[in-house]
């Protein structure tokens with residue numbers, strides 16, 4: 001609704017009849033830091049809104065948000081991972097974007113728009129063209145001149161090129177740019193409705209600083225802005241240590257919304273402040289009982305068909321798994337080559353593929369096939385070990401192996417194991433790294449409290465890039481000494497469309513979506529149950545006008561339809577504050593007010609009290625989960 005007509009509405013007698021405190025919503029919050037602005041949207045009549053609801057769940061819907069958003073007409077599938085965003089979703093996305101814009105401009109972010117089509121040559125300058133081609137994440141297209149373009153999965157290259165061309169001097173820094181724009185990723189498995197799609201809306205921001213200290217400040221400002229953004233959206237999100245993935249860089253933090261349907265596993269220190277994606281999490285484990293033992297001479301043992309740690313424990317009952325060293329054979333796949341790796345890890349522990357991939361610098365890790373193992377080690381699978389390992393293998397030992405003495409391991413000979421092996425004596429001392437998967441129940445790295453697991457939906461991700469892109473692409477500015485200096489960069493993403501889905505995943509009931517007020521397509525629905533009834537219709541119109549005049553984003557459900565069906569529709573669509581004008585009006589002059597965000601509280605109020613009460617509810621809801629005060 002255009003602003004002009006809202007202003008007009010505020011001047012009506014409905015508006016002026018309100019006490020000052022409740023008059024236009026712009027006054028709902030005091031000015032200053034912490035201000036929560038009223039939504040820019042205005043009142044709408046349902047008869048003028050494209051409402052589409054379905055009784056049944058779509059066949060491919062596995063999770064709540066997918067189910068409910070499809071049934072309530074928020075999304076319409078065109079093909080795998082590609083959706084039409086209906087008018088209701090568009091309103092919700094508009095509100096999320098407005099919150100993002102406000103919070104980013106508070107930390108100095110300037111909104112821009114970068115092209116979606118990004119030429120291959122530009123991506124070759126950072127070295128990422130081949131990376132994204134190898135993972136097949138980037139969709140590509142060609143123009144009439146046969147120039148190849150990638151469709152932006154992210155935009156570091158373009159924005160770095162822009163900064164290089166337009167920032168001449170350190171005096172123009174720091175610079176912080178962001179856009180809210182479509183991103184494309186050819187996901188292996190698009191699924192879960194808006195959660196994992198091929199085309200989605202991302203807010204991507206990029207900071208440019210003179211030095212690391214500048215980057216630290218920018219990163220911290222964004223981190224704080226993210227906390228406020230998610231709180232204002234009404235989302236319970238928390239930051240976790242994360243793996244930087246293909247974007248790269250030194251430090252990174254993901255923002256997760258806790259939800260059973262989340263695709264990420266997060267390990268959290270009970271009562272502590274450590275939380276990390278399982279891809280990145282570390283833990284403390286009890287040292288091996290073999291630590292500190294005096295070395296014994298190495299022995300060979302025949303172990304016919306004994307291949308696994310469990311089988312070895314059965315075969316050597318006196319040797320526990322934490323006295324064994326497993327040798328995991330795999331290959332790191334690089335753009336131009338494949339490198340076989342032998343990973344040594346304590347028998348009772350598991351290798352973390354993401355940590356290992358980062359250690360090797362490869363694009364991905366693949367397990368060796370049985371045939372490859374035989375070819376490369378000369379032994380059947382299950383008998384590999386560090387002693388006399390063929391030179392083709394690069395070797396890394398997990399930290400869990402450090403200090404172990406007299407270990408049991410494979411002999412690189414079928415049906416043979418070695419006992420009392422000592423690394424550094426019987427074979428070269430390997431390089432050590434943390435490539436182990438931390439597990440629930442182990443001691444957390446910060447306070448030592450046990451780790452617990454939660455599932456999460458990644459709604460945002462911030463990265464310290466440092467000079468990764470600026471150095472690769474030769475992007476620099478003249479520093480205080482006049483010398484060309486590479487930009488020190490950070491980048492910051494929010495999955496705007498995924499945020500909407502995460503909100504639904506976080507809160508719904510058996511009737512439908514329950515939007516947090518700040519991102520609900522409408523803050524309030526006024527629903528006369530029988531539109532043909534003049535009294536009901538008149539009262540509803542009055543409430544609608546009055547609420548609109550108070551700056552509330554209100555929908556009047558003026559559709560002519562059965563009362564039951566109308567209630568079902570409104571519940572499904574997730575209007576959290578419902579003003580239901582029904583039989584109570586004629587019987588006792590009352591109207592029902594429901595607040596579905598607070599456990600579906602229902603009150604019957606005299607008509608004259610409704611606006612005051614609803615405006616108060618809206619007022620309370622608009623802050624989302626911002627801390628009080």
Ligand code: ATP
Pocket residue numbers: 154185187194195196197198200202245247458459460461493494495496497498
């Ligand atoms: P994921 O691990 O879920 O694949 P990512 O780590 O690849 O995500 P980033 O590169 O960090 O994603 O992108 C920034 C944000 O964009 C993510 O935090 C997420 O909210 C959102 N996002 C990423 N991929 C998708 C997708 N396929 N569909 C919808 N949103 C996405």
Ligand code: MG
Pocket residue numbers: 245254458460461
């Ligand atoms: Mg991420």
